[in-house]
Amino acid sequence: MGIDLLVEAMPTAAGFWDPETDEELLCVDVHDETPDVKSFTFVSPARKQFDFRAGQYFKFEPGLDNEDDGRCYSISSSPLRKNAITITVKRVPGGKVSNWLHDNLIPNMVVRASGPLGRFIRPVAQKFLFLSGGSGITPVMSMARELADTVASTDVVFVHAGRSPKDLIFRDEAAELARRTRGFRLVLLPEDIENELCWPGISGRISREFLSLAAPDIADRIVMCCGPAPFMAVARNISAELGVSLSNYYEESFDAALVDEFAMPLSEAIETKSFRVEFSKQGKSVEVRADQTVLSCAKKSSVRIPSSCANGICGTCKSRLLSGAVDMKHEGGIRQREIDAGFFLPCCSKPLSDLVIER
Numbered sequence: 001m002g003i004d005l006l007v008e009a010m011p012t013a014a015g016f017w018d019p020e021t022d023e024e025l026l027c028v029d030v031h032d033e034t035p036d037v038k039s040f041t042f043v044s045p046a047r048k049q050f051d052f053r054a055g056q057y058f059k060f061e062p063g064l065d066n067e068d069d070g071r072c073y074s075i076s077s078s079p080l081r082k083n084a085i086t087i088t089v090k091r092v093p094g095g096k097v098s099n100w101l102h103d104n105l106i107p108n109m110v111v112r113a114s115g116p117l118g119r120f121i122r123p124v125a126q127k128f129l130f131l132s133g134g135s136g137i138t139p140v141m142s143m144a145r146e147l148a149d150t151v152a153s154t155d156v157v158f159v160h161a162g163r164s165p166k167d168l169i170f171r172d173e174a175a176e177l178a179r180r181t182r183g184f185r186l187v188l189l190p191e192d193i194e195n196e197l198c199w200p201g202i203s204g205r206i207s208r209e210f211l212s213l214a215a216p217d218i219a220d221r222i223v224m225c226c227g228p229a230p231f232m233a234v235a236r237n238i239s240a241e242l243g244v245s246l247s248n249y250y251e252e253s254f255d256a257a258l259v260d261e262f263a264m265p266l267s268e269a270i271e272t273k274s275f276r277v278e279f280s281k282q283g284k285s286v287e288v289r290a291d292q293t294v295l296s297c298a299k300k301s302s303v304r305i306p307s308s309c310a311n312g313i314c315g316t317c318k319s320r321l322l323s324g325a326v327d328m329k330h331e332g333g334i335r336q337r338e339i340d341a342g343f344f345l346p347c348c349s350k351p352l353s354d355l356v357i358e359r
Ligand code: FES
Pocket: 306, 307, 308, 309, 310, 311, 312, 313, 314, 315, 316, 317, 318, 333, 345, 346, 347, 348
């Protein structure tokens, strides 16, 4: 039985998944997309439906080695298919959770997860450029599937780049969507055509010349970009050069290298008060100014705290505050009951007093 039939055949949904209380997903399907990419489809064990926006993600916490090992994976399925969500995951060398998913997760297994989270959401507009590199295709594929499901009148150029033709995730399905959806144009860009010598299009890396050809009216489009950090940096620069305004440019990244510094001019920082922040398990302490986040200072002092979005969205850095008070400005990455239980997000919290953190 195909996955659509399996999900269709389930009992009527019992309300909607509640991000505040629901925390387990039941895997119902696993399949290969490319040699190192798999899609995993989940339902709610209580058969609840999912209410999410294309571009959002779930945080998965398999609890390996009893560690806080949460990782965020964008939903690749359409938000109009509410009975299930699908994530599409690339195996990463040394990637603890992605490798565990690839090697261990099979249908009927349950995994801890929270979501939906994230703000990489398509604004209301007529013309888009979807720009993805590698597994960054997952959130924009959810948007493409949504547009196809709604039969919306649309004008989308979908540019997807990958290492080689065989690494282009959703290659056949994206081509089918482009064939069947009016106003939807697909441009695939393998860096190297390897053994597929009859590749019909351009190959190479994303460049100004390529983007000018793929979307000559790029300055009139909303750009939705997701991919590895170097891909996104190049895409951002070229888009700006070609006239895309900052307000029309949206991007998604889970790259911890982008941890913010919340830097302020030195002149303003001189009189700012500092607090002593102690990490009880690692036996370390650091000075954190009242205008700095706990995470940015911890990283500079080699204190280990897992992190991902660095913006209070994903919940990866969630830690227990044993004493002290913080000013936390999160974006949905922590639940109220977790705050009540003494947890906080160091990436978006500034100290109001000396702190002791269970890390
Ligand atoms: S790193 Fe994402 S919430 Fe802190």
